Amino acid sequence: MGIYGVYIVSKSGGLIFNYDYNVPKIETEQTFSYPLDLKLMLENNRLLVSFGQRDNIKVGHVLLAINGIPVAGRKLEDGKDALDMLDDATNYPLNLKFGRPKMTVNEKIFLASMFYPLFAIASQLSPELRSSGIETLEADTFKLQCYQTLTGIKFMVIADPSHAGLEQLLKKIYELYTDYALKNPFYSLEMPIRCELFDTNLQVLLEQADKNGIGAN
Amino acid sequence: MSRQSTRLDVKKVNSELFTLTYGAIVSQLMKDYENVEDVNKQLDRMGYNIGVRMVEDFLARTNSARCNDLRETADKIQYAFKMYLGITPALTNWSAAGDEFSLTFDSNPLTEFVELPDNYQNLKYSNVLCGALRGSCEMVQMDVSCWFAQDQLKGDLATELRIKFNKRLEDAIPAGED
Numbered sequence: 001m002g003i004y005g006v007y008i009v010s011k012s013g014g015l016i017f018n019y020d021y022n023v024p025k026i027e028t029e030q031t032f033s034y035p036l037d038l039k040l041m042l043e044n045n046r047l048l049v050s051f052g053q054r055d056n057i058k059v060g061h062v063l064l065a066i067n068g069i070p071v072a073g074r075k076l077e078d079g080k081d082a083l084d085m086l087d088d089a090t091n092y093p094l095n096l097k098f099g100r101p102k103m104t105v106n107e108k109i110f111l112a113s114m115f116y117p118l119f120a121i122a123s124q125l126s127p128e129l130r131s132s133g134i135e136t137l138e139a140d141t142f143k144l145q146c147y148q149t150l151t152g153i154k155f156m157v158i159a160d161p162s163h164a165g166l167e168q169l170l171k172k173i174y175e176l177y178t179d180y181a182l183k184n185p186f187y188s189l190e191m192p193i194r195c196e197l198f199d200t201n202l203q204v205l206l207e208q209a210d211k212n213g214i215g216a217n
Numbered sequence: 218m219s220r221q222s223t224r225l226d227v228k229k230v231n232s233e234l235f236t237l238t239y240g241a242i243v244s245q246l247m248k249d250y251e252n253v254e255d256v257n258k259q260l261d262r263m264g265y266n267i268g269v270r271m272v273e274d275f276l277a278r279t280n281s282a283r284c285n286d287l288r289e290t291a292d293k294i295q296y297a298f299k300m301y302l303g304i305t306p307a308l309t310n311w312s313a314a315g316d317e318f319s320l321t322f323d324s325n326p327l328t329e330f331v332e333l334p335d336n337y338q339n340l341k342y343s344n345v346l347c348g349a350l351r352g353s354c355e356m357v358q359m360d361v362s363c364w365f366a367q368d369q370l371k372g373d374l375a376t377e378l379r380i381k382f383n384k385r386l387e388d389a390i391p392a393g394e395d
Contacts, residue, residue, distance in 0.1 A: 011391060120392030133392055150276055150283055151356045152391030175277045182270040189269065 002160040003210050004142060006173060006202065007112055010190045011152030015112035017193040021206050027064065027099035028056040034092040040083075045073045046101060047082060057098045065097040119146065119154070149174060169209045176201050232303060236329045243342060253339045260341065264348020272353035275300065283357065287382050290359065291318055294350065294380070302326050306378070319366060322376040333370050342370055346378060358386040 008017035032038075039051040040063065047063040063071050066085060070077050076085070085091050103111075119133035137144040143161045147170035148154045155170045155177070180198035181187050187195060242263075246256045275281070275297050284290040291308050298320070299305050306320035327343045341347070347363035354361045360383040367373035 123392050148391060149273065150281070151273060152389075153273075171277070171280075174273075178270075178274040178277045182273050 003163065003169075003206055004158040004160075006206070007108075007154075007156040007158070008173075008177065008193065009112050009116060009154040009156070012190065013113050013116035014190070015109045016191065017198075018108050018112070019199070019202060019206075021203075022210065025099070026056075026061075027097060029065075029095060029097040030055070030057070031093050031095050034089040036086055040086070042074055042083075047071065047074060048101065049098065060101075061098040062101040063096060064099045067095050068097075115146075115154075115156070119148070145170060147171065147174065153177075165209070169205070172205055172209075173202065176205060232326050233329070236326055239327050239345070240331065243340075247337070247340075253337060257339075257341045257344050260344035261348040261351075264345035264350075265352035266348075267345070268349035268352025268354075269356050271301070271349060272356045275353070276357075284359075287315055287318070290354070290382075291380075294320065297353075310377075310379075316382040318380055320378040320380065322378070325369065325376045328370055328376075331370060338371065341365055342368075343376075350378075350380065355386070358390045360384050360386055 003021050004023050005021055006017070006019045007015060010016045037052055037054070038049055038057065040047050041050040049057060049059050049061050049063075051059065053059050063082065065071055066076060066082060071082050074082050076082055086094070115134075123131045123133045133146070133148060135146055137146070138161055140161070142158055143163065143166070144156055144158050145166035146154055146156045147167065153174075155173050157166055157170055157173070159166055176198060177193075180201055181193045181195050182189075184195050184197070187193065243256070243260070246259055247253075250256050250259065275293075278300070279293075279296070281293060284293065295306060295308060304322060304324065304326060306322045308318055309321050310317075310319040312318070325343060327346070331342060333340060333342065343365065347365070350363045351361060362381045362383060364379050365377065366379040367375055367377035369376045
């Protein structure tokens with residue numbers, strides 16, 4: 001059981017709201033000696049493990065910190081170059097922290113707008129007439145449930161594959177949206193939702209849904 | 218388990234408060250614009266903006282499906298009037314082509330305490346309703362026109378709101394819905 005996050009996409013396909021509810025944090029810190037037995041590579045301005053999986057450090061994890069100093073891109077926060085530091089034997093032993101990369105806001109916007117054409121293509125590909133778009137998308141580690149309103153707004157929730165009652169949950173989120181976003185006179189349509197009341201009520205709803213494992217009544 | 222949104226569902230407000238607030242808006246607009254035509258336009262615009270938001274509330278609460286016929290739409294509009302204004306207008310005067318109908322009110326909650334002064338005879342006092350209907354239909358991809366065919370304020374026997382279906386906004390229909 002578990003709900004990982006909620007996304008709302010406007011009818012023109014832009015991400016207008018996203019909320020990470022319960023994304024499990026995966027981080028491991030270990031002390032390494034020279035030479036480093038992991039292969040690192042720079043991708044998307046992040047140093048990620050390309051080969052040499054061991055213990056809890058998996059391929060695809062990114063380097064988060066060296067000796068407790070956070071890494072941003074390939075540079076440390078104090079300005080040193082991370083790769084140079086790892087290559088230099090005199091720096092060892094080094095304490096390295098690896099973890100699952102966090103999605104940046106830009107990546108989320110990108111992925112949300114990516115779902116939009118997929119949804120449309122699905123309804124076109126359908127052998128039957130008048131098919132809806134993607135309603136559920138399942139993978140081995142998560143399930144994405146999407147609900148499109150008649151006005152074209154998409155509500156999506158990402159949850160554990162075993163989570164039941166996501167459809168009802170999405171309808172409730174729609175109700176919250178109409179109450180706390182649309183009735184807020186300072187919210188303009190199609191714009192990102194920055195309404196505190198909406199956030200707090202959504203949090204309450206998700207907590208209930210998480211606890212009961214259903215859409216919460 | 219009591220949830221806040223279920224509490225909102227049953228929240229009722231005295232219609233007089235609503236009537237008076239609306240009256241205050243109209244009279245303020247008359248002061249601001251000093252021109253009846255401008256006020257009519259402004260009320261329609263305000264209604265439109267209300268409509269585009271209100272329709273989501275309606276859909277979220279009623280679980281309505283898309284209408285494929287104006288008669289279905291008419292029933293839903295009738296139900297929406299019950300929900301939001303507490304009145305059930307009669308559906309009358311269907312055109313032969315089925316693309317036009319009237320909502321007839323015995324009483325209009327917006328005009329409960331209102332008498333129009335002689336020099337305001339062109340004021341469409343309840344024009345906000347026309348705007349709201351137009352706005353909410355547009356959000357569900359229907360282009361409609363609305364106007365008051367009769368108005369008790371102008372001495373007619375009943376208030377009649379005429380609705381005409383123009384076209385479906387095909388290119389605005391979201392994917393997976395058409």
